[in-house]
Amino acid sequence: MATELELKLMLHSDYLKSASDFLDEICALSDTDDQSRQPTLALMNAYFDTENADLMQGGMALRIRAVNNTFIQTVKTRGSDRIGMHARGEWEWFIPNDHLDLSLLAEVPLPDVLQDMSWSRELIEVYRTDFERQVWNVRFQATTMEVVCDHGFVISPYGKDAICELELELKEGNEAGLYQFALQLAERVPVQVSIVSKAQRGVRLKYGQIEFPNKPLQTANTIVLAAYWYEVWLVYWEAMHFMEDEALMQPFRHSISQLKAYLPNDLVEVVNDLDRQLESCLMVEEVMMLTKLASIKQIGIAMLKIGQWLNQQTA
Numbered sequence: 513m514a515t516e517l518e519l520k521l522m523l524h525s526d527y528l529k530s531a532s533d534f535l536d537e538i539c540a541l542s543d544t545d546d547q548s549r550q551p552t553l554a555l556m557n558a559y560f561d562t563e564n565a566d567l568m569q570g571g572m573a574l575r576i577r578a579v580n581n582t583f584i585q586t587v588k589t590r591g592s593d594r595i596g597m598h599a600r601g602e603w604e605w606f607i608p609n610d611h612l613d614l615s616l617l618a619e620v621p622l623p624d625v626l627q628d629m630s631w632s633r634e635l636i637e638v639y640r641t642d643f644e645r646q647v648w649n650v651r652f653q654a655t656t657m658e659v660v661c662d663h664g665f666v667i668s669p670y671g672k673d674a675i676c677e678l679e680l681e682l683k684e685g686n687e688a689g690l691y692q693f694a695l696q697l698a699e700r701v702p703v704q705v706s707i708v709s710k711a712q713r714g715v716r717l718k719y720g721q722i723e724f725p726n727k728p729l730q731t732a733n734t735i736v737l738a739a740y741w742y743e744v745w746l747v748y749w750e751a752m753h754f755m756e757d758e759a760l761m762q763p764f765r766h767s768i769s770q771l772k773a774y775l776p777n778d779l780v781e782v783v784n785d786l787d788r789q790l791e792s793c794l795m796v797e798e799v800m801m802l803t804k805l806a807s808i809k810q811i812g813i814a815m816l817k818i819g820q821w822l823n824q825q826t827a
Contacts, residue, residue, distance in 0.1 A: 516588075516602045518681040519690045521697075522706040522750070524806035525676045528663060530701045535648045535659060546656060550647035553579055555662075557641045559714055560612060562634040570626045573711040574635075576610055583607045587620050588711070595739045595826065596705050596746065596819035597687065639668035639714035643675050652696075655689020657682055666710060670717040673754065677706060691820040698812040705815040707746050722751040735825045738774035741767055742818055749811075758801045765790055771818070779818055786814045 523531060539549050556578045561567045567574055571590040576583055589601040605616050614632050622629075643664025650657050658681045666673045678697075680690045697703060708716070712723070725743045728736050745767040752760040765787065772783045789810050796804045805811065 516600050516681060517597060517687065518679050519597055519687075519694055520706040520709075521678040521680070521694060521703040521812070522753075523676055523678065523701065523703045524803070525663065525674070526806075527701050527703075528661065528676065531661060531678060531697070531703070532646060534697060534700050535646075535650070535661075538650060538652075539648055542651070546649055546651045548649050550649060553645045553647065555579060555641070555643055555645050555664075557710070558610070558637050559639050559641070559711055560635045561638045562631050563636065564634075565638075565715060565718075566631045566634075567626065568711070568715050570623045572623060572626060573709070574612070575711075576607070576612065578610060583610055585613060585616060587617065589620070589623065595742060595822045596707060596815070597823070639666055639717065641666050641675065641710050641714070650693065652693040653685075653689050655682070655685030655693070657685075657690060657693065666713045666717065668714055668717045673713050673717055675710065675713070678703065687823060688820070691816055691823075695813065695816050695820075698809060698816055702807050702809045703812040704749055705746055705812065705819055706750060707743065708750050716754065722747060722754075734774045735822070738771060739822055739826070741771035741774070742822060745771060746815065753802060753806075756802065758798045761790075761793070761801070761805075775818065776821070779821060782814050782817055786810045 536549060539547050541547070557575050559573065559575045561574070573586075573588045575586050577586060583606070585605045585607045587603045601621075603616075603620050605613070607613050607616075612635070614629070617629075641664065643662045646661040648659045650659050660679050660681075662675050662677055662679070664675045666675060680694060682690055694703070716722070724747055725740055728740050730737075732740075745764065748760055748764040748767055752758070752764060768783055768787065768790075772780055775783065789808055790805075793801055793804050793808075
């Protein structure tokens with residue numbers, strides 16, 4: 513079992529080449545394997561669950577990945593809560609074909625509600641992800657990471673959702689290096705922090721629901737309240753683009769204004785600068801608003817700076 517800690521960044525497809533060029537340039541600064549571009553992969557992933565989404569509700573994802581006729585069965589479980597990041601338990605096994613081997617799950621500490629394995633008799637393939645993955649090994653300061661760029665689709669009987677994202681996975685060092693490298697990238701390419709996994713995208717296609725964090729009591733400490741409004745902000749950003757609904761701009765900005773009340777002065781200035789840029793988007797025709805928003809670098813820079821600060825407070 514490995515614990516996977518990654519920072520996921522969303523970007524518009526118009527900026528894929530810019531992101532790839534930036535990462536190629538970083539790797540060109542070194543001729544060692546710890547900083548180099550790896551072969552591009554074509555990945556197919558089949559995700560399994562019950563009709564009632566018992567695995568998803570229990571906090572587990574089960575998939576088979578096919579890479580060049582090699583099959584890998586993977587289980588991921590929810591790990592510790594990391595603000596704006598993904599921390600999960602992960603188990604992988606090579607298997608001979610594209611059929612699940614559920615006996616391998618004996619190695620996994622399943623969530624309590626799934627331990628009786630009764631759900632295993634009702635498993636179906638609920639969706640697939642098909643995408644191209646570009647891969648870079650990057651060493652930044654004292655942090656070693658794998659950076660991947662995924663471009664493709666989540667496909668299910670309920671529709672299709674585009675995948676266009678970067679994932680920075682920590683291999684050695686600490687998460688501060690991930691954030692610092694991501695900020696360097698965000699100065700060059702408009703990216704935004706994403707907290708929606710590919711598995712959640714597949715579930716979202718079926719239910720059409722946007723999952724918000726649980727609201728804490730108003731008497732909670734300021735860091736808890738800041739973390740809540742930060743994640744609401746990220747959820748509204750993803751929802752606005754998934755639903756292609758410019759009307760969500762209002763709650764998107766409202767969540768930022770609520771968050772501002774709990775931030776230190778330097779980050780308040782970052783948010784104020786962002787809000788001025790968002791105000792200018794209201795003058796753009798609605799049909800162009802989402803494209804305009806996706807081009808604003810300050811959105812991702814603010815998300816990353818605030819996310820890094822929040823994680824420092826809760827470390």
